[in-house]
Amino acid sequence: MSFFKRLKESVSKTTESVTQKFKDGLSKTSSSLVGAMDSVFSRNRIDEELFEELEDVLIGADVGVQTTMEIVDRLRSEVKQRKVKDPADLQPLLSEILVEMLQGDDRDTAMNLKADGLSIILFVGVNGVGKTTTIGKLAHQYRQEGKRVILAAGDTFRAGAIEQLEVWGERVGVDVIRHQAGSDPAAVIYDGIQAAKARGADILLCDTAGRLHSKVNLMEELKKVYRVIQREVPEAPHETLLVLDSTTGQNALQQAKWFNEATRLSGIVLTKMDGTAKGGIAVAIRRELSIPVKWIGLGEKLDDLQPFDAEQFVHALFVQAIEKEEEA
Amino acid sequence: MAFEGLSERLQSALSKLRGKGKVSESDVKAAMREVRLALLEADVNFKVVKDFVARVSERAVGQEVMKSLTPGQQVIKVVNEELTQLMGGQQSKLDLSSKPSVIMMVGLQGAGKTTTTGKLAHHLKKQNKHPLLVAGDVYRPAAIRQLEVLGDQIGLPVFSLGDQENPVEIAERGVAQAKEEGNDVVLIDTAGRLHVDETMMDELKAIREKVEPDEILLVVDAMTGQDAVNVAESFHQEMALTGVVLTKLDGDTRGGAALSVKSVTDCPVKFAGMGEKVDALEPFHPERMASRILGMGDVLTLIEKAEANVDEEKAKDLERKMRTQQFTFDDFLEQMDQVRNMGPLDELLGMMPGMGQMKGMKNLQVDEKQLTKVEAIIRSMTREEKQHPEVINASRRKRIAAGSGTTVQDVNRLIKQFSDMKKMMKRFSSMSKGKKKKGFGGGFKFPFMQ
Secondary structure, three states: OOHHHHHHHHHOOOOHHHHHHHHHHOHHHHHHHHHHHHHHHOOOOOOHHHHHHHHHHHHHOOOOHHHHHHHHHHHHHHHHHHOOOOHHHHHHHHHHHHHHHHHOOOOOOOOOOOOOOOEEEEEEOOOOOOHHHHHHHHHHHHHHOOOOEEEEOOOOOOOOHHHHHHHHHHHHOOEEEOOOOOOOHHHHHHHHHHHHHHOOOOEEEEOOOOOOOOOHHHHHHHHHHHHHHHHHOOOOOOEEEEEEEOOEOOHHHHHHHHHHHHHOOOEEEEEOOOOOOOOOHHHHHHHHHOOOEEEEEOOOOHHHEEEOOHHHHHHHHOHHHHHHHHHO | OOOHHHHHHHHHHHHOOOOOOOOOHHHHHHHHHHHHHHHHHOOOOHHHHHHHHHHHHHHHOOHHHHOOOOHHHHHHHHHHHHHHHHOOOOOOOOOOOOOOEEEEEEEOOOOOHHHHHHHHHHHHHHOOOOEEEEEEOOOOOOHHHHHHHHHHHHOOOEEOOOOOOOHHHHHHHHHHHHHHHOOOEEEEEEOOOOOOOHHHHHHHHHHHHHHOOOEEEEEEEOOEOOOHHHHHHHHHHHHOOOEEEEEOOOOOOOOHHHHHHHHHHOOOEEEEEOOOOOOOEEEOOHHHHHHHHOOOOOHHHHHHHHHHHOOHHHHHHHHHHHHOOOOOHHHHHHHHHHHHHOOOHHHHHHOOOOOOOOOOOOOOOEOHHHHHHHHHHHHOOOHHHHHOHHHOOHHHHHHHHHHHOOOHHHHHHHHHHHHHHHHHHHHHHHHHHOOOOOOOOOOOOOOOEO
16 A cells, blocks of 8 residues: 555545645745656656755755765665655655654653643743744643743743733733833743742743854853743643744744753744745654654634644645546 | 864864875865864855855865975865855945944844844944934834833844834834934844744744845854754745844854854855944954954954953053063953953953963853952052062951952962063063063963963
């Protein structure tokens, strides 16, 4: 059975609306990939030129040089082993490799939250990736699930950041703990934790200022925030999520590496996937640092932030090829 | 420093050619393979990389290079020239001829439009312009507030109609107000949008038709990967851009976008944002950038920064003091302030030629906090101590440490460094009188380096 079929069956186990969301959100990504892929897979035979062209496509999707080499090498050996002759048969093989790489060793990309009692989620990342917006959307979803949510406005640096979070708080109907602009973020988070405990909240979402991972002082500041959370609630933060703009290139690896060193990341939120960005860097991060993608931003609406699902993701990318195969 | 990773890889790829009396075609080929990987890993668009490598290879194995006495150097020269060409050849300035000149900022979400609008306004203000900022981002919560805070910081007016008005209306009335009040530049901030979002792109076009901007600048995050060219291409098609501003080019971004955007869209990069502060925006000079990438430093920018931030009179005074050995802790403090005004120290160091290769300089972390510590120590000294450091004995050291919240070791270290520095100045001044000695004094380090 072709991997495409298996993929389709597996995907159909989740609800139709989720599949649709992935398909819609990734349609721009998919259609710009398809053009490039088509020219690769419609070649007459499988030869070195084909592999080279495929390398360009993958590098063009921000997968990165090393990860691309690994993918293409694996594809080469699969081709040899399974004696594949038709270039069209490479597509299911490639999608299989991608799913495998994105899933990594453990299939568990679910959020690690406490069934009862307070769970703390810390959001970190460079400037402009969408941390505050992500927090707003997640707050909305947890509210929908009936959870008590509190937001802590830990971005005390960027002009207007506190106000931005407050607007989200009003929109979603949750409390926002804030200090003055320019105050110590660790103190804001501390107050957030105290408020969350006192008000019996289920989830505390902690915003932090965007910072370049190469700025030592700012990373030290972040470590302090992390320490304060650990000190106040021993097993916290329950999740530390790196918010990553999917248009980011190879620099994302450095981001993941340094933020992981400062705060031990538990997952990644891949934002802005509704553009033409391919987000290939997620594959490289999974491969090199084994940090899983946990959420994916598929649009601007409140519920367009979806739990990441490698199969859904790859399915949506290859959806046109899959439909073609079915017709045939 | 910007382009760090790329710079390192390129230099190591090319170092094998440097100083070679003879360069074979296979030497060039091997070097170009590494150049190709270096560029790809820096997110330079893969098509651009292909063309670039082909062009350099062709020129490098050509007659003029192979037959020259220093072919290795010649190849590096070719790479430098082609890099410069790739980034647009020469600096491209803003067109500010109309009164008022209207500048429109566009881009994806999170690229840094609002921050850049503030930085650009600050830059123009320093050139004696009187910009008006127009808050046209009505979608992102508190974006208007952000621009207002920035306006406050740099002391410039912000025009806003709140977030219930139509952005087209806001832009139009903003320009009208600028005309009335005599502002000579209008900077219009717009909401971030995806280049594939037709309704939002139509809104930008409507603004363009109403206010007829002189400049439409696309703000691009320097960390953007291969998609940068798609984004720039679509914005250019829809909006007919006049230029690009690269943001977040500090830190370890490899800045591939800087190298791709111009050759794909033919829109020149006009500015580069290099830090968080409002003055961290630099005009983009392709030739200087190329030499920074190749580790040849950028002395021109350094000098310009110095000229803009250092008071000439004071500098002369300092120089005299250094020569005559009258340099005191007061002068030291003042000098430190002036250097700090020029920008983040690691950026400044990156502009020094050869800094990249210098031992121990590569992973140098300039800790600005260390500077604050030094400042605190000096400020805890009495006037006498500052003028005559030799009076500082053990009990004074203890007092200074207590007063500045540091340790006696910190104080000792600073005093030691200060006296080393004085000794070096002595050497320098005797050097400039006599014959020139080689090199920059041995293990000397500024106190803020670790």
